[in-house]
């Protein structure tokens with residue numbers, strides 16, 4: 001029996017048992033048989049959640065790009081590695097073979113070196129979904145530079161914060177990007193951000209929209225001419241298994257985003273192994289994940305996981321509704337997509353449109369459907385199952401996080417019977433626990449609690465860049481000797497998990513993880529605002545939308561409220577990005593607070609969600625009267 005490819009439910013249970021009874025020998029076998037190492041490890045796992053310190057394959061040496069590219073050259077050299085589908089369907093798709101990917105990554109790696117980047121340096125990547133994005137990640141990995149991808153929908157301020165936090169020497173960007181019928185001037189956003197970043201010495205600019213842009217003498221260089229002149233051979237830097245591969249920022253409960261640090265060996269093993277099994281990937285499949293590489297989903301399941309398996313991975317530049325709402329299904333038909341992985345928010349938006357957008361296309365190539373990013377509601381699940389999978393393609397509802405690096409709770413298609421809204425069973429090697437308020441593990445089934453993980457897994461983030469203390473406090477302090485996910489979950493009568501949502505100050509809007517604190521900080525910058533509080537409320541496409549309660553300063557009270565609303569959203573757009581804009585803004589004279597001065601968000605959340613029958617005890621509040629005022633004026 002090969003533990004690498006699970007084909008039925010009994011096999012899942014057997015392999016799972018092995019992986020928890022003997023985690024070290026289990027992962028050692030997977031690592032040994034399916035990857036290329038320059039040197040083997042001295043030990044498989046060392047861990048101590050109290051520090052916290054975790055290392056996998058300590059002492060081993062490798063380069064992840066040798067695993068993702070070089071080793072496929074003999075067997076799959078002409079096979080398509082990356083299939084690029086442009087924003088505009090009239091522009092032809094590009095097939096980049098493994099051989100060609102090898103050349104392009106090596107050339108790019110040589111350009112990075114020539115521009116002074118070496119092992120351990122941080123490189124910020126701020127690019128749209130064009131091939132250069134995937135190639136830039138791999139080029140950094142080739143020379144041991146640590147990439148920090150910032151989603152190209154983030155604002156100049158958000159970009160600058162991330163660049164400064166990890167002290168990036170270089171930014172890789174493009175003149176601009178296409179987004180449906182619109183173009184976005186990425187380079188000018190970079191220019192604005194860099195006014196506040198003295199660490200950046202070089203900017204490489206890919207050409208995408210052929211706009212005329214400002215190039216700063218001595219700092220900015222067009223990428224293509226440098227690539228043209230570079231050699232197509234760049235020896236891979238030999239990395240230790242625990243050397244950082246990348247930093248990726250995620251929102252937290254303070255204004256400062258957390259730079260999650262992922263290392264090389266364990267991340268590679270786990271993303272490759274999950275990709276193979278969760279998508280039941282087979283040699284001639286064409287796999288498409290619609291995420292942006294700016295998020296962890298794209299890192300792990302567009303780039304590293306698929307390429308480590310020698311897969312064909314589709315990168316699509318566009319949006320689901322351009323030129324019309326049939327675009328996704330057109331791509332599925334055109335490239336005979338076999339695995340399709342997307343977010344519940346996209347499914348809900350697509351389900352609102354006329355079914356004829358789906359029915360026009362032949363979707364018979366599809367074998368496995370996936371979702372990720374937030375809980376999927378029952379209605380969206382059924383729409384996806386009935387109309388896209390035609391009740392034949394299992395849906396894998398995959399629960400995981402930026403911090404976990406790879407998929408943690410998920411069905412294995414054709415093995416695990418699916419159940420709408422349930423992420424079902426822990427993946428191989430994952431040991432979840434539900435915890436109660438007193439820090440005790442809740443045993444048995446038909447229970448709910450806070451979701452923790454009891455044992456390390458190979459792709460877990462090792463620290464927060466520059467702030468190990470915050471890593472410890474955020475993830476390893478709420479429950480003793482456990483990784484705390486920040487999510488609530490329930491376990492049903494057969495042991496299936498259903499994720500019920502965040503239990504902290506993070507709100508997931510359209511699958512984007514947003515912290516309340518940075519948004520409130522932005523709102524409070526408005527000169528007329530005294531104080532604010534943000535909560536989520538249910539939204540039929542976004543999952544959650546943002547509701548802001550705002551107290552105006554006396555000087556602001558005479559202003560036209562709609563103008564103030566617009567200005568607040570403008571400031572949010574500048575500080576974070578348009579994804580964090582508020583759907584509703586209610587002005588109020590006060591916010592419900594505890595006697596210790598803490599805003600009672602629970603009450604605000606219920607009012608915004610129209611669940612006011614059961615507000616709980618408000619008598620202990622410092623200012624109980626304000627609750628009635630807020631309820632009377634709810635939007």
Ligand code: WT7
Pocket residue numbers: 250295296297371372373374375376397398399400401402403423485486487499501502508511512513
């Ligand atoms: C949070 C992590 C993992 C890549 C995308 C998001 C929520 C994620 C599911 C799911 C219910 C989910 C959780 C998690 N989440 N997948 N299948 N069902 N909730 O990564 O931005 O780090 O967000 O997304 O709340 O904690 P992220």
